[in-house]
Amino acid sequence: MLLSLTIIILFQLSGALVQQYLNLPIPGAVIGMILFFIYLCITGGKSDKLMTTGSHLLSHLPLFFIPAGVGILVYTEELKVHGIAILASLVIGSLIAFVLTLLIFKKLAVNINTSDSAP
């Protein structure tokens, strides 16, 4: 458990190092995810402990968003001035984008599947 957590944190560190060293616009944690993914592909993901610890961590993913999420409190001033525009943009804009994304993928998936299976 502790060893597995240490390994994952070391990938997090490597991601941050690669990000700083190459001055990439990609966040360190995402680079760490890519490096860890490559590691899993090379080793064949044999370590059960590593998988268990990682999955355990992921099962509490919502918890880790709380400290950043509470930060919405700080922006109540901006929300008072531009509140309706911001809320409409975030709620309606995101819902439209979400629905359109689903429909586009559905359409493309059907087209590609049918063109692949066509003789």
Place this chain on the structure above:
Amino acid sequence: MIDTTSLLYANLLASPLFCIPLTLIAYLIGTRIYSLSGKNSLLQPVVSGIVLVMLAITLLDIPYKLYFEGAEIIHFLLSTATVALAIPLYHNIKYIRASVRPLLLTLLLSGFIACFTAVAIAWLLGASLEVMLSLAPKSITTPFAMGVAESIGGYPPLTAGFVIFTGIVVAVSATPIFKWLNINDPIIQGSAMGMVGHGIATARALELNSKTGAFSALSMGLMGVYTSIVLPYAVRLFL
């Protein structure tokens, strides 16, 4: 005498000793409410957890900055968990390889739609340029979004709030929308969740199914890379 004791309390309330259990308890209460409600989308632990902590620090008069410093270890683990997202990706690699083409095409369109709808609605309702620029990167995960906001002239802390809120909107609306549109394929569900609702929707996607979570994690990463490269150029074309 009274002043020193209240100062002592204030110090303790703003320390990890208080902020960590506060966050954990808020989350645990949140998960309890969620399961008692029969997993009602609106009562997801991330939503009730955030609201409960907000209430607590407002009532106890703890400034957000001090709360965040106290709970920073929990925020640190967000990056650790992001690294661990490689696990569902690895487990679902064969599905990912089979869906690369529609996934990338959808990504190209979805990134444009997510930015465009956010900016267009804000513009129609008379938001300032700074607010519109802070809204544009709202569908990508916080570290990406804050960097983009900074480079296009938005206000990064404001963007961080928008990103979180967007994630909650997608996480909460996902299952009702799947039912409404009759979309049952975890690949399509997960990809759209990650593309529009980044990490917060990914947390929700993992709860639905490992395959949904894997596609959400992948799409979240791809959307972050795509938006952070293209958006700064797109903004330069218009301004």
